[in-house]
Amino acid sequence: xxxxxxxxxxxxxxxxxxxxxxxxxxxxxxxxxxxxxxxxxxxxxxxxxxxxxxxxxxxxxxxxxxxxxxxxxxxxxxxxxxxxxxxxxxxxxxxxxxxxxxxxxxxxxxxxxxxxxxxxxxxxxxxxxxxxxxxxxxxxxxxxxxxxxxxxxxxxxxxxxxxxxxxxxxxxxxxxxxxxxxxxxxxxxxxxxxxxxxxxxxxxxxxxxxxxxxxxxxxxxxxxxxxxxxxxxxxxxxxxxxxxxxxxxxxxxxxxxxxxxxxxxxxxxxxxxxxxxxxxxxxxxxxxxxxxxxxxxxxxxxxxxxxxxxxxxxxxxxxxxxxxxxxxxxxxxxxxxxxxxxxxxxxxxxxxxxx
Ligand SMILES: Cc1ncc(COP(=O)(O)O)c(C=O)c1O
Numbered sequence: 001x002x003x004x005x006x007x008x009x010x011x012x013x014x015x016x017x018x019x020x021x022x023x024x025x026x027x028x029x030x031x032x033x034x035x036x037x038x039x040x041x042x043x044x045x046x047x048x049x050x051x052x053x054x055x056x057x058x059x060x061x062x063x064x065x066x067x068x069x070x071x072x073x074x075x076x077x078x079x080x081x082x083x084x085x086x087x088x089x090x091x092x093x094x095x096x097x098x099x100x101x102x103x104x105x106x107x108x109x110x111x112x113x114x115x116x117x118x119x120x121x122x123x124x125x126x127x128x129x130x131x132x133x134x135x136x137x138x139x140x141x142x143x144x145x146x147x148x149x150x151x152x153x154x155x156x157x158x159x160x161x162x163x164x165x166x167x168x169x170x171x172x173x174x175x176x177x178x179x180x181x182x183x184x185x186x187x188x189x190x191x192x193x194x195x196x197x198x199x200x201x202x203x204x205x206x207x208x209x210x211x212x213x214x215x216x217x218x219x220x221x222x223x224x225x226x227x228x229x230x231x232x233x234x235x236x237x238x239x240x241x242x243x244x245x246x247x248x249x250x251x252x253x254x255x256x257x258x259x260x261x262x263x264x265x266x267x268x269x270x271x272x273x274x275x276x277x278x279x280x281x282x283x284x285x286x287x288x289x290x291x292x293x294x295x296x297x298x299x300x301x302x303x304x305x306x307x308x309x310x311x312x313x314x315x316x317x318x319x320x321x322x323x324x325x326x327x328x329x330x331x332x333x334x335x336x337x338x339x340x341x342x343x344x345x346x347x348x349x350x351x352x353x354x355x
Contacts (some may be wrong), residue, residue: 005316098148
């Protein structure tokens, strides 16, 4: 391995995925063509997409009445897409827990009046431990961002959000824990963190809630779903990488494996970081801490630069906090393995022990 990549996304891919992608760029399954040249209407592409849907159904236990779509435009496009579909005839509100849900709310508001329920990370535990239905009672749909990638805040227990119809942005934690579909009507996530590379957004929704709005084509969820993700030319290579990642995830032991790994890696680092409380701040309250993105700030700001430059010398990359908040952010996505986490943890010990 050249670098220890803890980037928040695009993020590390498992080497076996890169190797297969590399082979397929030269010759896709002995077809005599590169994966890059294959038509989205070809037998090869259709077969691959069908296998991908079977893999996702297996990984996420997706019920029969849910559609699976591979769209473009990233999670950001979903902010417009969702408001022009679910938001036209329904009252959609946003649970705002951090920067990404704030952006979603801002975009929704440009299309129509949208209620926001703002909650500080320190109050999430209390909110989820009681009957919170009264906060959402006037809403047909509630948008939730399961993992706030910038702030390091995560909600995984959707059942404790007492609303029957959630729309969830799972961009930065899809595939890292199991969940039930009971109150999930639509979930989505850009692939470039746990599931692949930019260019494809995984969208999974309840057919019985499919809005029937006659929008122009790429804003028309019903039309996209009726056309099984090939209404127009999809991002074929990104979909192929998603397929390879889904194969690798199944071989590794499925979401069960990644959930165990994610708990192990995040608790190891949080516990270690807590021992340096004289030098750093872990800004997020314990209950709401993300297992995918660990955030901390130096009390003495000048140490941040030194930490980052020392890390780079040790081939540790991608740990600078988001440009809007600064600090350090360690992203522990599925392809980050124990060898990497142990290496980082040793580096952290050596750095702080010297201080
Ligand atoms: C939780 C979350 N939502 C939305 C986005 C925006 O995603 P995209 O860049 O694919 O539009 C990101 C990007 O990091 C994210 O982490």
